[in-house]
Amino acid sequence: MRVASLEIHKEEFSFSAGHFTIFSATEREQLHGHNYHVSIAFKKVIQNNGLSFDYRVYKKKIHALCAQLDRHFLLPGQSQYLRLEEEGDYWLAHFNNKKIPFLKEDVVILPLSNITIEELSHWFLQKILEDAQEVKNHGIRGIIVKVYNGPGQSGGAAWGEN
Numbered sequence: 741m742r743v744a745s746l747e748i749h750k751e752e753f754s755f756s757a758g759h760f761t762i763f764s765a766t767e768r769e770q771l772h773g774h775n776y777h778v779s780i781a782f783k784k785v786i787q788n789n790g791l792s793f794d795y796r797v798y799k800k801k802i803h804a805l806c807a808q809l810d811r812h813f814l815l816p817g818q819s820q821y822l823r824l825e826e827e828g829d830y831w832l833a834h835f836n837n838k839k840i841p842f843l844k845e846d847v848v849i850l851p852l853s854n855i856t857i858e859e860l861s862h863w864f865l866q867k868i869l870e871d872a873q874e875v876k877n878h879g880i881r882g883i884i885v886k887v888y889n890g891p892g893q894s895g896g897a898a899w900g901e902n
């Protein structure tokens with residue numbers, strides 16, 4: 741039995757987005773952005789036909805997820821320090837007794853506690869694992885997703901054998 745690892749780290753697995761990291765109830769970064777990049781790696785037994793599985797389905801998924809975030813400002817929907825209030829066309833982000841207004845059309849709210857590279861990597865991994873049957877059908881044994889906010893700086897999330 742030969743086990744293969746497949747890593748896909750395409751230039752187009754990228755998205756430009758704004759965010760700020762929250763460090764405490766009173767400390768956060770100023771608003772800024774990154775050109776993020778995503779890589780995904782799979783662990784899978786190679787079949788007799790020399791193919792582990794056709795990874796194109798996951799390339800499409802990563803592309804679609806990057807497009808969902810691209811050119812938006814990312815806000816954490818599950819932060820213990822930041823409260824989001826809906827007001828007409830706006831989201832008001834309440835942090836440390838101040839209110840930061842965002843137009844809804846500019847924002848993607850993610851079910852995360854912070855917009856960090858480690859949280860973002862878990863978001864991508866969970867979205868890939870949503871179709872658990874597909875992962876099982878492909879016989880995938882392990883997945884690692886990494887999100888880079890710049891060269892040489894990534895957060896990673898892993899599932900299964902790696």
Ligand SMILES: Nc1nc2c(c(=O)[nH]1)N=C([C@H](O)[C@H](O)COP(=O)(O)OP(=O)(O)OP(=O)(O)O)CN2
Nearest residue numbers: 760761769772773774855856857858889890893895
């Ligand atoms: N555990 C984490 N810590 C920090 C994160 C993170 O995602 N996880 N993110 C930040 C900042 O948002 C990020 O570092 C800002 O990046 P950049 O503008 O590149 O600034 P750097 O501090 O990385 O400076 P460089 O000189 O470019 O390395 C902070 N902490």
